[in-house]
Amino acid sequence: xxxxxxxxxxxxxxxxxxxxxxxxxxxxxxxxxxxxxxxxxxxxxxxxxxxxxxxxxxxxxxxxxxxxxxxxxxxxxxxxxxxxxxxxxxxxxxxxxxxxxxxxxxxxxxxxxxxxxxxxxxxxxxxxxxxxxxxxxxxxxxxxxxxxxxxxxxxxxxxxxxxxxxxxxxxxxxxxxxxxxxxxxxxxxxxxxxxxxxxxxxxxxxxxxxxxxxxxxxxxxxxxxxxxxxxxxxxxxxxxxxxxxxxxxxxxxxxxxxxxxxxxxxxxxxxxxxxxxxxxxxxxxxxxxxxxxxxxxxxxxxxxxxxxxxxxxxxxxxxxxxxxxxxxxxxxxxxxxxxx
Ligand SMILES: [Zn+2]
Ligand SMILES: [Zn+2]
Ligand SMILES: [Zn+2]
Numbered sequence: 122x123x124x125x126x127x128x129x130x131x132x133x134x135x136x137x138x139x140x141x142x143x144x145x146x147x148x149x150x151x152x153x154x155x156x157x158x159x160x161x162x163x164x165x166x167x168x169x170x171x172x173x174x175x176x177x178x179x180x181x182x183x184x185x186x187x188x189x190x191x192x193x194x195x196x197x198x199x200x201x202x203x204x205x206x207x208x209x210x211x212x213x214x215x216x217x218x219x220x221x222x223x224x225x226x227x228x229x230x231x232x233x234x235x236x237x238x239x240x241x242x243x244x245x246x247x248x249x250x251x252x253x254x255x256x257x258x259x260x261x262x263x264x265x266x267x268x269x270x271x272x273x274x275x276x277x278x279x280x281x282x283x284x285x286x287x288x289x290x291x292x293x294x295x296x297x298x299x300x301x302x303x304x305x306x307x308x309x310x311x312x313x314x315x316x317x318x319x320x321x322x323x324x325x326x327x328x329x330x331x332x333x334x335x336x337x338x339x340x341x342x343x344x345x346x347x348x349x350x351x352x353x354x355x356x357x358x359x360x361x362x363x364x365x366x367x368x369x370x371x372x373x374x375x376x377x378x379x380x381x382x383x384x385x386x387x388x389x390x391x392x393x394x395x396x397x398x399x400x401x402x403x404x405x406x407x408x409x410x411x412x413x414x415x416x417x418x419x420x421x422x423x424x425x426x427x428x429x430x431x432x433x434x435x436x437x438x439x440x441x442x443x444x445x446x447x448x449x450x451x452x453x454x455x456x457x458x459x460x461x
Contacts, residue, residue, distance in 0.1 A: 124444075129354035130317070130325055132309050134441060136354045140448040144358060146397040146455055149430045152285065153400065163193075163236045163292035171195040175233060176262060178255050191252065192259045193236040194297075202230025202298060204270070226301065229272050235259060235295040243293055245280075246392030253384035256295070261380070263297055264373035268412045273299045275307065275411045278372075283402025285429040295405075303411045310408060311420055318419035326421030327368050339453045342389055346382040349390045351449035351456070358431055358447035359397070359456065361390050363424040370410035370420040387424070389460070394428055397459035402429040 124139045162170035165188040172195055179191030206227040237256050260278055280295040281287035317325040333350045341349040349363045394401050409422035437443055
């Protein structure tokens with residue numbers, strides 16, 4: 122069997138689906154890094170070990186930085202971005218073409234940690250429905266308040282899980298990094314979505330949802346408001362996307378019903394990964410509209426879950442294209458099986 126080159130319609134990236142290898146979950150050897158031992162700064166009772174919280178849900182009473190919370194957001198102890206810049210009211214970065222050779226701007230932004238649960242060992246696939254809703258609600262609250270800051274253009278929400286996924290602390294958490302520039306990856310998605318809209322008059326993501334439901338074989342789960350599937354041109358083995366059915370550019374604009382539905386969906390997809398593999402390391406990235414400008418005609422927010430089963434190597438670094446050893450049709454079937 123030969124490999125097939127597939128084009129990712131959302132980024133233009135090409136992926137070689139090396140289906141001859143068609144690796145099943147058991148074919149991947151997962152390397153478990155050593156976890157740091159010692160006192161966990163995210164566990165209840167250790168609130169003094171983190172910088173003062175910016176948000177806590179579920180605690181009775183007004184006193185901050187004590188136990189009793191269900192979700193807690195704190196600044197990263199070693200932030201890559203900070204709002205503490207004097208004279209940083211203007212972070213307008215020159216447009217392409219106006220750059221000199223070297224350009225810099227203050228790293229204005231925030232870097233926060235969302236401690237998902239008071240329970241150290243709980244996982245996304247184990248949290249209760251209420252816990253999942255609280256996590257999403259807490260993240261949305263930060264989106265809504267940070268977008269009021271004129272200096273910020275984008276909030277990247279993400280999760281690193283497992284050592285290979287980049288998590289340095291084992292207590293389940295997500296992260297938020299707000300930055301003064303629109304990420305390159307998002308700019309590419311905006312450009313491709315706009316081109317598609319200009320060419321067809323339709324939304325690339327709405328069309329993808331419709332098409333995946335019609336084809337069916339890559340679908341992981343369908344709910345009232347969301348579709349989870351392994352994308353046609355999956356860059357990584359067992360990659361899964363969660364896309365809302367309602368056309369909407371921004372994650373923070375979801376309704377209460379959609380939030381509850383997403384909580385279930387995210388839990389279920391994480392559970393599929395957790396059951397298919399032995400404690401798989403993974404990343405989740407939120408892709409949503411930047412805060413300056415209106416992209417509502419063609420952009421459509423979504424989540425990408427990326428198991429870290431294959432390393433990015435020379436070909437990927439050199440070309441920006443990918444070799445995926447597991448066809449998404451095989452991945453979807455195996456993930457569905459894991460919970461049946
Ligand atoms: Zn802990
Ligand atoms: Zn759409
Ligand atoms: Zn995306």
